[in-house]
Amino acid sequence: MVKSLGRITTLMAAVCIAVTVGGCALKHPTANLVTGKQLFATNCASCHTLAHANSTGTVGPNLDDAFRQDRIDGVKSTSIQGLISYWISYPNTEGVMPAMLVKGQDAQDIAAYVAAVAARPGQDTGALARAVAAKVNPTPAVGKQIFTGVGGCGSCHTLAAAGTTGTVGPNLNNLKTACATPASQQARGATFEKCVTTAITDPYKYIPAGYHAGIMPNTFSKTLSPSQIQALVAFLSSASH
Numbered sequence: 001m002v003k004s005l006g007r008i009t010t011l012m013a014a015v016c017i018a019v020t021v022g023g024c025a026l027k028h029p030t031a032n033l034v035t036g037k038q039l040f041a042t043n044c045a046s047c048h049t050l051a052h053a054n055s056t057g058t059v060g061p062n063l064d065d066a067f068r069q070d071r072i073d074g075v076k077s078t079s080i081q082g083l084i085s086y087w088i089s090y091p092n093t094e095g096v097m098p099a100m101l102v103k104g105q106d107a108q109d110i111a112a113y114v115a116a117v118a119a120r121p122g123q124d125t126g127a128l129a130r131a132v133a134a135k136v137n138p139t140p141a142v143g144k145q146i147f148t149g150v151g152g153c154g155s156c157h158t159l160a161a162a163g164t165t166g167t168v169g170p171n172l173n174n175l176k177t178a179c180a181t182p183a184s185q186q187a188r189g190a191t192f193e194k195c196v197t198t199a200i201t202d203p204y205k206y207i208p209a210g211y212h213a214g215i216m217p218n219t220f221s222k223t224l225s226p227s228q229i230q231a232l233v234a235f236l237s238s239a240s241h
Helices: 001-017 034-045 063-072 076-090 104-116 140-148 172-179 184-187 192-201 226-239
Strands: none
Touching: 001 063, 034 104, 063 076, 076 104, 140 226, 172 192, 172 226, 184 192, 192 226
16 A cells, blocks of 8 residues: 555655645646546547446556556545546656647546546446447548547548548558458458448457557447447548548
């Protein structure tokens, strides 16, 4: 327990110094956990594992593992929230996470959500369970909003029609060509729509050359509704070559 509390105390002290010279004025403003989960899905899920958010990213730390001992030791969620807020503002300079990925209230909402659910058993319920998955009109325009929003696709993929430049996953500008290869059609289906649906819901059924399992989350069938996935397919069908 001393080790966990020491870690929290040390980092929170650093935050206090950054906030004010005269004393620790760090506060935890009212946070919106539903918004926090939505923002987590958009900005963080592709890189971090968090069971309650059904995210399985492996680029960054597993957030359940990161706070498991703190839960055992009885560290309060408000202290964990403060540490997460600090990490968002000042991530490890040797890692890949950019500083200030989100700011202000958005950062507080994400920190509050992660602090509320990390390393806790069970699943989100109520409004949190419905925070990301929603019934939508499966049009290309809605699909674009999902691609750049709750789907978090743009953080990993380049796609001109979405204005995104991610390089963690394949460039999607040439997705139709990629789906037309014999190997892809055998694994993901003969039609473009089937190929994209499989790539979203079962990404490791076929892994493009140069990539490996563990990069793309394999939980979109849980975090997105069927109509959201249909909207993504419609958007990619209209945007890819």
